[in-house]
Amino acid sequence: MQDFGEAFGLALSLVASGDADLVEIVALSLRVSLSATGLACLIGLPVGALVAITRFPGRNAVLILFNALMGLPPVVVGLLVYLHLSRAGPLGFLGLLYTPTAMIIAQTILITPIVMALSRQVIEDLHAEYADQFRSLVLSRWQQVSALIWDARFSLLTVGLAGFGRAVAEVGAVMIVGGNIDHLTRVMTTAIALETSKGDLALALALGLVLMVIALGVNALVQSLRMTAVRHAYA
């Protein structure tokens, strides 16, 4: 149990001293996971919205697939991306393995299904309210999609946060495609795994605390943005 007290002290002193290595690792974590979240939203929101407002044969099967893909194991995603980006793989010529870009790709694949599945649900509920109005206005499908995404934006922020949370917390995918290379591809979670394997449990736990504080910070920031925006929207 002494590890807990030690971890708190370590976490505080790491943050207070502005430890250069820690700053680098935190910055890369944020860069990778925020990029992946942005890309996942770019792909996932329109697809989710389109599926929400469209009826087509086999739609239920697609919904089940979306929902099942939310449970993609990170290590499997990592392995698939590794096999593609490896020099021996079909995309090896790009030379992306063991770079932050590879990590962004892996996390994007990991969380896009989450964004798709959750935004599909959010937008489908909203669409039920809007359907008659859309019919009377004779809007095109894409006009409907953009109107729905825009009007559901506050709920969709939470969808984005769910994706970000999954991305920033996973270790399996970035470990394989990033390689946990010091000063190049080391992020919070792989650093925690490394310190654990060195038996430095207090430091590992301290890094874990820092990671949780960062996740808390990102969520608080988004929440306050959202509240400000909501006030403006309904003022």
Added chain:
Amino acid sequence: MTFNLRFGVTTALALALSAGLVSAQDKSIIVQSTTSTANSGLYDYLLPIFAEQTGIQVNVVAVGTGQAIKNARNCDGDVLLVHAKPAEEQFVADGMGVERFDLMYNDFVIVGPNEDPAGVAGMTDAQDSLEKIAGSGALFASRGDDSGTHKKEMLLWADTDVNPADGSGEWYRETGSGMGATLNAGVGMDAYVMTDRATWISFENKGDFEIQVEGDEDLFNQYGVILVNPEKCENVDAESGQAFVDWLISDAGQQAIGDYKLNGQQLFFPNAE
């Protein structure tokens, strides 16, 4: 908000693209290596010296020897630095590596709880002590991950009358993970563990564990270094990779390996010819 969304997306794309370019700036190579060398801090000591002399940035991917060799076979590295001589020689024989050089050695030890339930403390015969552990009802935690350490352990078991697979899940616990994780598991369940000495010395969660068996010649742990064959893998930076190999086996590199100490103890003993 539309603007913000677009801005966010553009930023994300820009970040994603710029990230790919970072690695192309300097001369850098990727070394596929083992957790034992990385976790002990050896690279943190050696690489800055090498970088200062040559300007070459060395990026280390630390995985088990089996995975390191597999990655190198996929051309995902310029240099291979591992510890499983037969597998390394196979790698070169298959044309994947240019030439294998002996680099340095340390040794394996068997660690266990202070009470020593199997009564192997002080034994100097590796095989005898493994047999004794197997017959004592005490637990043994194995890497079980096809790493250099795991291959070595399996070779030792092969010389005994015990087939550890028969006790798998009972007294023989295969963690399927790295050396540090296996030591954590061993300490957690009072299981004997075979580990390389360097990892053990630098390991910080020893609990009440102590070295119980050491000193057998069969516990010798030889590391080798190989340049991945540029004829098989055209992405290999042969010049920088060869420079790293040459430096490691040169007097300067060997001296640096011998100089590295942790808690006052030398971890690796250079023995390039």
